[in-house]
Amino acid sequence: MLIRMLYLSRSVGPQTTMMTSSILATALDFNARNGITGVLCQGQGFFLQVLEGERSAVNRLYGRIAQDTRHKDLEVLLVDDIQQRRFGNWTMAHVVLSDRSPVVPMQHPSFDPYAQPGRVLLERLDELIATGHPIKNVVA
Numbered sequence: 001m002l003i004r005m006l007y008l009s010r011s012v013g014p015q016t017t018m019m020t021s022s023i024l025a026t027a028l029d030f031n032a033r034n035g036i037t038g039v040l041c042q043g044q045g046f047f048l049q050v051l052e053g054e055r056s057a058v059n060r061l062y063g064r065i066a067q068d069t070r071h072k073d074l075e076v077l078l079v080d081d082i083q084q085r086r087f088g089n090w091t092m093a094h095v096v097l098s099d100r101s102p103v104v105p106m107q108h109p110s111f112d113p114y115a116q117p118g119r120v121l122l123e124r125l126d127e128l129i130a131t132g133h134p135i136k137n138v139v140a
């Protein structure tokens with residue numbers, strides 16, 4: 001039984017390349033072994049992550065992620081039963097929101113993702129994926 005989960009969190013401390021590399025290295029290994037796919041979007045102090053996979057696997061992983069002290073204020077925005085993965089090509093795609101990101105309003109400094117419905121944020125992620133531009137494909 002497959003699900004897709006979307007959650008939002010706030011980074012504790014700056015979102016350095018080192019922090020991101022360490023998260024992605026763990027994700028690459030763990031997610032591949034546990035049938036998890038998704039996307040990790042970061043920027044402006046926020047993390048927005050989609051996790052897809054078997055319901056039990058996604059819940060187990062979320063339990064670990066929720067205890068990670070590198071972020072706080074975790075809010076689950078959406079959990080859906082799914083027939084197909086949306087991010088099936090990515091063990092964990094990585095999207096960095098930068099000033100050059102063509103997608104508004106997520107890159108706007110005053111944009112507060114905590115004030116947005118989950119579906120809106122998921123649509124924004126779809127747009128980011130569709131542009132292809134800011135995505136690092138961690139695993140083909």
Ligand SMILES: Cc1cc2nc3c(=O)[nH]c(=O)nc-3n(C[C@H](O)[C@H](O)[C@H](O)COP(=O)(O)O)c2cc1C
Binds near residue numbers: 009027030049065092
């Ligand atoms: C924003 C964020 C996203 C993360 N995403 C994943 C992920 O997709 N897969 C994963 O295995 N670990 C991910 N982690 C790392 C886990 O929180 C945790 O450090 C890792 O699973 C090791 O857990 P352990 O210390 O209990 O062994 C993420 C951490 C953060 C802060």
